[in-house]
Amino acid sequence: MGKGATLAIEIKQDAREPVFLALSRAIIAEIERGRLKPGDPLPGTRALSKNLTLNRNTVDAAYHELTMQGWLVAEPSRGTFVAGDLPDFGRESALTEPADADGQNVRTHRQKLNISDGLPDARIAPTVPLGRAFRKALTSPPFLKSAYGDPRGCLILRKALSQYLKDERGLTLGADDMLIARGSQMALYLAASAIAEPGSAIAVETPGYPLAWAAFRAAGARVVGVPVDGGGISLKSLERIAEREDRLRAVYVTPHHQYPTAVTLGAGRRLRLLDLARRHRLTIIEDDYDHEYRFAGHPVLPLAARADRSAPVIYVGSLSKILAPGIRVGYAMAPPEVLRRMSDRREAVDRQGDVFLELALSELIADGTLRRHVRKARRVYLARRNHLAALLAKHLSHVSEFVLPAGGLAIWLRLNPGLSAEAWAVNAADLGLSLLPGVHFSLGPARAPEAFRLGFASLDESELAKAVRLIAKSVPGA
Amino acid sequence: MGKGATLAIEIKQDAREPVFLALSRAIIAEIERGRLKPGDPLPGTRALSKNLTLNRNTVDAAYHELTMQGWLVAEPSRGTFVAGDLPDFGRESALTEPADADGQNVRTHRQKLNISDGLPDARIAPTVPLGRAFRKALTSPPFLKSAYGDPRGCLILRKALSQYLKDERGLTLGADDMLIARGSQMALYLAASAIAEPGSAIAVETPGYPLAWAAFRAAGARVVGVPVDGGGISLKSLERIAEREDRLRAVYVTPHHQYPTAVTLGAGRRLRLLDLARRHRLTIIEDDYDHEYRFAGHPVLPLAARADRSAPVIYVGSLSKILAPGIRVGYAMAPPEVLRRMSDRREAVDRQGDVFLELALSELIADGTLRRHVRKARRVYLARRNHLAALLAKHLSHVSEFVLPAGGLAIWLRLNPGLSAEAWAVNAADLGLSLLPGVHFSLGPARAPEAFRLGFASLDESELAKAVRLIAKSVPGA
Numbered sequence: 001m002g003k004g005a006t007l008a009i010e011i012k013q014d015a016r017e018p019v020f021l022a023l024s025r026a027i028i029a030e031i032e033r034g035r036l037k038p039g040d041p042l043p044g045t046r047a048l049s050k051n052l053t054l055n056r057n058t059v060d061a062a063y064h065e066l067t068m069q070g071w072l073v074a075e076p077s078r079g080t081f082v083a084g085d086l087p088d089f090g091r092e093s094a095l096t097e098p099a100d101a102d103g104q105n106v107r108t109h110r111q112k113l114n115i116s117d118g119l120p121d122a123r124i125a126p127t128v129p130l131g132r133a134f135r136k137a138l139t140s141p142p143f144l145k146s147a148y149g150d151p152r153g154c155l156i157l158r159k160a161l162s163q164y165l166k167d168e169r170g171l172t173l174g175a176d177d178m179l180i181a182r183g184s185q186m187a188l189y190l191a192a193s194a195i196a197e198p199g200s201a202i203a204v205e206t207p208g209y210p211l212a213w214a215a216f217r218a219a220g221a222r223v224v225g226v227p228v229d230g231g232g233i234s235l236k237s238l239e240r241i242a243e244r245e246d247r248l249r250a251v252y253v254t255p256h257h258q259y260p261t262a263v264t265l266g267a268g269r270r271l272r273l274l275d276l277a278r279r280h281r282l283t284i285i286e287d288d289y290d291h292e293y294r295f296a297g298h299p300v301l302p303l304a305a306r307a308d309r310s311a312p313v314i315y316v317g318s319l320s321k322i323l324a325p326g327i328r329v330g331y332a333m334a335p336p337e338v339l340r341r342m343s344d345r346r347e348a349v350d351r352q353g354d355v356f357l358e359l360a361l362s363e364l365i366a367d368g369t370l371r372r373h374v375r376k377a378r379r380v381y382l383a384r385r386n387h388l389a390a391l392l393a394k395h396l397s398h399v400s401e402f403v404l405p406a407g408g409l410a411i412w413l414r415l416n417p418g419l420s421a422e423a424w425a426v427n428a429a430d431l432g433l434s435l436l437p438g439v440h441f442s443l444g445p446a447r448a449p450e451a452f453r454l455g456f457a458s459l460d461e462s463e464l465a466k467a468v469r470l471i472a473k474s475v476p477g478a
Numbered sequence: 479m480g481k482g483a484t485l486a487i488e489i490k491q492d493a494r495e496p497v498f499l500a501l502s503r504a505i506i507a508e509i510e511r512g513r514l515k516p517g518d519p520l521p522g523t524r525a526l527s528k529n530l531t532l533n534r535n536t537v538d539a540a541y542h543e544l545t546m547q548g549w550l551v552a553e554p555s556r557g558t559f560v561a562g563d564l565p566d567f568g569r570e571s572a573l574t575e576p577a578d579a580d581g582q583n584v585r586t587h588r589q590k591l592n593i594s595d596g597l598p599d600a601r602i603a604p605t606v607p608l609g610r611a612f613r614k615a616l617t618s619p620p621f622l623k624s625a626y627g628d629p630r631g632c633l634i635l636r637k638a639l640s641q642y643l644k645d646e647r648g649l650t651l652g653a654d655d656m657l658i659a660r661g662s663q664m665a666l667y668l669a670a671s672a673i674a675e676p677g678s679a680i681a682v683e684t685p686g687y688p689l690a691w692a693a694f695r696a697a698g699a700r701v702v703g704v705p706v707d708g709g710g711i712s713l714k715s716l717e718r719i720a721e722r723e724d725r726l727r728a729v730y731v732t733p734h735h736q737y738p739t740a741v742t743l744g745a746g747r748r749l750r751l752l753d754l755a756r757r758h759r760l761t762i763i764e765d766d767y768d769h770e771y772r773f774a775g776h777p778v779l780p781l782a783a784r785a786d787r788s789a790p791v792i793y794v795g796s797l798s799k800i801l802a803p804g805i806r807v808g809y810a811m812a813p814p815e816v817l818r819r820m821s822d823r824r825e826a827v828d829r830q831g832d833v834f835l836e837l838a839l840s841e842l843i844a845d846g847t848l849r850r851h852v853r854k855a856r857r858v859y860l861a862r863r864n865h866l867a868a869l870l871a872k873h874l875s876h877v878s879e880f881v882l883p884a885g886g887l888a889i890w891l892r893l894n895p896g897l898s899a900e901a902w903a904v905n906a907a908d909l910g911l912s913l914l915p916g917v918h919f920s921l922g923p924a925r926a927p928e929a930f931r932l933g934f935a936s937l938d939e940s941e942l943a944k945a946v947r948l949i950a951k952s953v954p955g956a
Contacts, residue, residue, distance in 0.1 A: 071619060083619060119624045131613035138605040141549060141561060143804045146597045146936035182660065185829040193696075198676060214826035218671075220698070326621045326833030348692035349827060351663040354835065355804030458624035 009052065019054065020061035027066060031082055042072065042080045113467055114434045116455035117260065118290065118409035122324035124380060129369045130323075133360035143356050151347035152339075153180025153331075154355060157362040161331060164365050169291060170305040171315065173333045179342050180353055184289055184318040184330035186346075188212050188252075191314045191332055192219035194341035195249050195283050202285070203241055203251040205233050207441035207449055209259045212252055212287065224248070225443035232258050232265035235272050242280040250283040250314075256291055256300055257408030260441045260453040264300060264406055274303065277311040283338070284313045290321045292374045293457075294407035295382045304333065314338060319361060321409070322374060329353075329361060381409060381457045384464060388456040391468040399475055409457040415450040420476055425452075427474035433467060487530065497532065498539035505544060509560055520550065520558045591945055592912045594933035595738065596768065596887035600802035602858055607847045608801075611838035621834050629825035630817075631658025631809075632833060635840040639809060642843050647769060648783040649793065651811045657820050658831055662767055662796040662808035664824070666690050666730075669792045669810055670697035672819035673727050673761050680763070681719055681729040683711050685919035685927055687737045690730055690765065702726070703921035710736050710743035713750050720758040728761040728792075734769055734778055735886030738919045738931040742778060742884055752781065755789040761816070762791045768799045770852045771935075772885035773860045782811060792816060797839060799887070800852060807831075807839060859887060859935045862942060866934040869946040877953055887935040893928040898954055903930075905952035911945060 011019075011026045030036040042048070045063060049056040063080055066072040073083050137143055142154065152158065158175035165171040181187040188211075192202060198220040204213060206225035213223045224241055227234045233253055242248055253273070255265035265273070277284050286303045294300075304315035318330040334342060346352075364370045388411060389404050402413045415421055421437035428435045438449035452471075456464060489497075489504045508514040520526070523541060527534040541558055544550040551561050615621055620632065630636065636653035643649040659665040666689075670680060676698040682691055684703035691701045702719055705712045711731055720726055731751070733743035743751070755762050764781045772778075782793035796808040812820060824830075842848045866889060867882050880891045893899055899915035906913045916927035930949075937945060 114625055116624060116626075119626075122622045122624045125616075127616040131609075131616050134612040135609035138603075138609050143802065144600045146594060146600045146803055147592055148594075148597075148803055182828050186827055189827040198698075211825070211829065218823060218826040220676075324621065325624055325626055328828075328830065328832050345696055348689070348696035349664055349667040350660050350806075351689065352806070354806050354832070357832065357835070 011052070020058045020065065023052075023054065023058065023062040024065045027062065028071060031071060036082050038082050038084045040082045042082070044079065112432045112434055113459075113463065113470065115436065115452075115467055116458050117436055117453050118321075118455040119325050119458045120321055120323070120377065120409065121380070121458045121460075122326060124377060125324045125327075126364070126369050126373045129364060129367075130327075130360065133363045133369075134356060136363065137356040137359035140359055142359060149352040149355055151350075151352050152178070152343050153353050154358040154362065157358040157365075160362040160365040162333075164370070165317075165333075169288075169299070170301045171333060172305075177333050177336070177339060179332050179334070179339055179346065180358060181330045181332060181346065182350065182353065183320050183328040184287060184316050185211060185215060186350070187316045187330045187332040188285070188287065189215040189218055189349075190342040190345050191285050191316065191334070191338075192216040192221050192250070193345045194334070194338045195314075196221035200247040200249045201245050203238055203245075203248060203282075204443065205253060205258065206443035206446045207260050207438060208252075208443060209254065209287070210441065210443075213443065216252070221249070223443065225446055226251070227446065228258060228261060228263070230263060232263050232269055233273070235269055235276060238273075239276060242276065242282065248280065248282060250285050251277065252285040252287065253303075254287045254289065255303060256288050257293075257405065259287070259289070260410065260436075260438075260451075261412045262403075262405035262408045262410055263412075270303060270306075274306070274311045282311075284311060285316065286313050287316045289316075289318050290408050291317060292322060293378060293381055293409055295378070295385060296406040299407070312338065319370075322370065322377070327357070329357065377457075384456045384459065384461065385411070387461050388454065388464050388468070391465060392454075395468050395472045410453050410455045413452045413454055415452075417450075419450060421448075421450045421452060423476040424471075424474055427476060428470055431470045431473060433470040433474070435471070489530070498536045498543065501530075501532065501536065501540040502543045505540065506549060509549060514560050516560050516562045518560045520560070522557065590910045590912055591937075591941065591948065593914065593930075593945055594936050595914055595931055596799075596933040597803050597936045598799055598801070598855065598887065599858070599936045599938075600804060602855060603802045603805075604842070604847050604851045607842060607845075608805075608838065611841045611847075612834060614841065615834040615837035618837060620837060627830040627833055629828075629830050630656070630821050631831050632836040632840065635836040635843075638840040638843040640811075642848070643795075643811070647766075647777070648779045649811060650783075655811050655814070655817060657810050657812070657817055657824065658836060659808045659810060659824065660828065660831065661798050661806040662765060662794050663689060663693060664828070665794045665796075665808045665810040666763070666765070667693040667697055667827075668820040668823050669763050669794065669812070669816075670694040670699050670728070671823045672812070672816045673792075674699035678725045678727045679723050681716055681723075681726060681760075682921065683731060683736065684921035684924045685738050685916060686730075686921060687732065687765070688919065688921075691921065694730070699727070701921065703924055704729070705924065706736060706739060706741070708741065710741050710747055711751070713747055713754060716751075717754060720754065720760065726758065726760060728763050729755065730763040730765065731781075732765045732767065733781060734766050735771075735883065737765070737767070738888065738914075738916075738929075739890045740881075740883035740886045740888055741890075748781060748784075752784070752789045760789075762789065763794065764791050765794045767794075767796050768886050769795060770800060771856060771859055771887055773856070773863060774884040777885070790816065797848075800848065800855070805835070807835065855935075862934045862937065862939065863889070865939050866932065866942050866946070869942060870932075873946050873950045888931050888933045891930045891932055893930075895928075897928060899926075899928045899930060901954040902949075902952055905954060906948055909948045909951060911948040911952070913949070 009026050011022045045056055045059040049059045063072060067074050071083055072080050074080050155175060157180055158178045162175045162178050181190060192215060196219055201222045201224050202216045203226050204223045205228045207228060216223050226238045226241060284303055288302050291299055302315060304313040312335050314332055314334040316332050320328055392402060399419060400413050400415050402411050405411060422439055425435040425437045436453045438451040442448040487504045489500045523534055523537040527537045541550060545552050549561055550558050552558050633653060635658055636656045640653045640656050659668060670693060674697055679700045679702050680694045681704050682701045683706045685706060694701050704716045704719060762781060766780050769777055780793060782791040790813050792810055792812040794810050798806055870880060877897060878891050878893050880889050883889060900917055903913040903915045914931045916929040920926040934942060
């Protein structure tokens with residue numbers, strides 16, 4: 001790409017759509033292909049219109065459209081540029097070279113590469129059916145009815161989702177046992193609010209999920225760490241804590257794919273956990289945040305599918321992990337009295353959800369879009385997991401090791417003795433790569449594991465290759 | 479409309495759209511016109527296809543589409559019916575006749591008429607531009623970037639909204655002083671969490687807004703009632719409470735249109751309130767929930783527009799009152815340290831908002847749709863206010879009185895001495911009309927006002943006429 005003088009572009013014209021939209025799509029394609037990079041200048045509208053023999057208004061309209069959509073930025077008296085904060089589309093991206101030194105150029109806004117903690121890739125989300133479902137929801141009777149809704153969420157979504165969970169996860173609870181929350185984050189806060197009084201305690205895994213601890217603390221509870229080993233949460237430690245802490249109310253676990261280590265809790269420990277909860281009258285808060293993503297064998301049935309009244313389980317899940325981080329819908333299933341308290345608290349802090357969003361999602365479940373997308377995403381993410389595993393084995397086996405996870409969207413990479421994950425992450429940040437070291441997942445005095453959680457789902461294969469290259473370049477002391 | 483044997487319908491066919499969609503739209507029009515009523519049976523697909531000389535699959539597809547959208551319900555082996563839970567479209571509606579006695583028929587699901595506490599009418603919401611903005615947002619870079627967002631909300635929306643508030647309300651704070659929350663409900667909860675420790679107190683108006691009290695209690699605060707008179711909150715009472723309560727941290731007020739009485743706090747009391755807050759080191763939580771709806775003169779500038787550091791104000795507003803109750807977006811503006819604590823709490827209980835929704839709303843603000851809609855809504859609601867006021871004067875002046883409110887979306891109807899608002903509301907409920915009596919807005923031992931809050935914005939003129947007819951029929955002892 002030259003310095004904005006010209007732009008060799010092929011417009012695929014379709015008689016049913018305005019020319020400016022065809023031009024917009026062609027420019028987006030150039031950006032996605034990496035031929036136009038973040039910060040690149042675009043040709044002036046006069047030059048481009050001449051070049052493509054288009055009306056200048058058409059080019060103006062396309063630039064305006066793309067600016068509104070955030071693909072381009074217009075800088076007064078300087079011209080139009082590709083936006084600096086675009087996600088990395090992976091091909092020929094600015095990422096391979098270090099940032100400009102002058103710090104003045106818009107190029108310096110270029111995207112950093114983030115290794116997430118296990119986010120899905122919004123670029124493969126079913127945005128077209130979703131957009132259609134939104135449009136329908138906005139003209140549907142439940143939306144047009146001007147009234148407040150149920151703080152537990154629309155009945156139609158609770159019905160569709162509880163049926164989905166019955167089919168896919170063996171959960172026999174129904175729509176009345178379910179609350180739709182903003183995301184699993186809110187579901188965790190509501191769960192803790194329903195079972196903890198100020199000063200009571202909730203046992204949590206460490207390393208574990210810091211935002212769950214924040215949710216529990218916001219509900220007034222203390223959190224007490226329970227170590228995790230290669231088999232998941234240590235039940236011996238939990239037993240000791242339950243004996244010592246007489247205000248322990250609940251234990252928070254991620255049994256399907258432990259966060260952050262990705263270990264699956266085995267059948268033996270599951271039974272012992274249920275038994276322990278029964279004996280100590282603990283509620284189990286089961287966070288099954290990425291149930292769908294199981295690559296080896298079948299998903300393991302949730303604890304909630306085999307719990308009974310003597311060991312109550314609050315089961316928490318999320319649709320955000322299926323669709324995109326920017327669509328926040330989670331849910332909880334709980335015994336009636338707990339659910340009632342969660343619903344009251346939800347009304348007090350948030351009243352109710354977005355009706356149009358809940359309606360649209362129930363439609364995507366009912367018409368099969370969600371199931372189809374899960375199948376597609378599982379295929380894509382399996383390939384990404386395998387790709388990352390192969391890269392790690394090839395480029396980093398001399399300094400680290402990992403167990404290939406049977407499911408989930410992240411690999412837990414343990415560093416060889418003597419290597420500091422924090423120092424390594426600092427080096428990587430200098431190269432423009434953001435990494436999550438073990439200290440990020442550690443509670444209180446427990447020693448932080450020297451490890452990284454590497455979310456692979458939101459990066460495509462070339463982005464993963466770049467990431468591993470940058471990780472390998474950042475080995476501390478190398 | 480006969481018993482489902484036939485359906486005289488006119489299909490406006492447009493070559494660019496499938497026939498089943500044209501048929502769907504025609505059926506929706508019949509429902510909206512009131513010729514098809516909730517619970518009415520539709521003709522069988524075979525009969526209708528013959529009648530309209532359409533392919534039966536086309537009729538099947540239209541019925542399926544409308545069932546998915548919630549307009550129709552399919553009852554196995556009985557046929558297809560107009561959904562029973564549709565909003566009242568006002569014309570020839572089932573509402574004018576009492577419900578069937580047998581309770582078995584789907585007709586018994588017919589919509590009740592709800593007088594809201596002051597909700598906007600989603601039927602006039604700009605759903606087309608909104609749908610378009612959603613579609614754009616779902617393919618825009620900030621949405622496709624798979625990463626967590628800012629718990630204060632997308633910067634682009636904070637920028638657009640703070641500019642809007644500067645232009646419309648004289649608030650000079652910027653995007654960094656703002657937090658986008660799910661609705662004003664969450665903003666109120668976060669505000670209280672940021673300023674109250676367990677056991678500290680917040681003074682609130684009574685009669686007042688019960689869900690604000692629930693939000694403050696969820697944050698661990700006690701609420702203390704301050705009486706409201708014909709001029710708004712009583713500052714004498716507030717002064718006494720501030721002197722007595724050494725753990726009083728804040729006072730919650732609705733100065734623009736007091737909730738529920740609709741009174742505007744005058745200039746004198748505003749100055750005295752700011753002074754009182756300064757002397758007693760109270761934070762003012764100002765809930766300006768329906769600022770836009772001012773019918774007489776100009777809106778009064780918020781307290782937040784004239785506050786200084788010595789009397790901090792947390793300013794809370796909502797876009798839900800502008801658009802629709804089923805779109806939940808509110809916001810708060812606050813001093814930096816308070817905003818930081820609110821942001822931390824927001825992350826703990828809800829992490830962040832829906833990125834696509836925040837992007838879409840920023841677009842509607844930027845392209846002028848929101849402003850245009852506000853102007854249109856103000857015109858429509860002014861007509862409805864006047865219509866309700868005329869009806870009340872004509873049919874209910876022998877048993878009640880009211881002051882025409884200068885703004886807001888509700889009239890506060892005070893009953894003549896000796897009449898019980900609760901008994902009246904019970905009678906009205908028997909006729910299918912839901913009313914909000916004064917007790918609903920009363921805190922603790924304060925005597926409940928014998929009054930109704932009558933939200934007029936969500937009902938059209940014929941619905942308002944029906945409502946007043948039913949209210950007049952329900953006079954207790956009449």
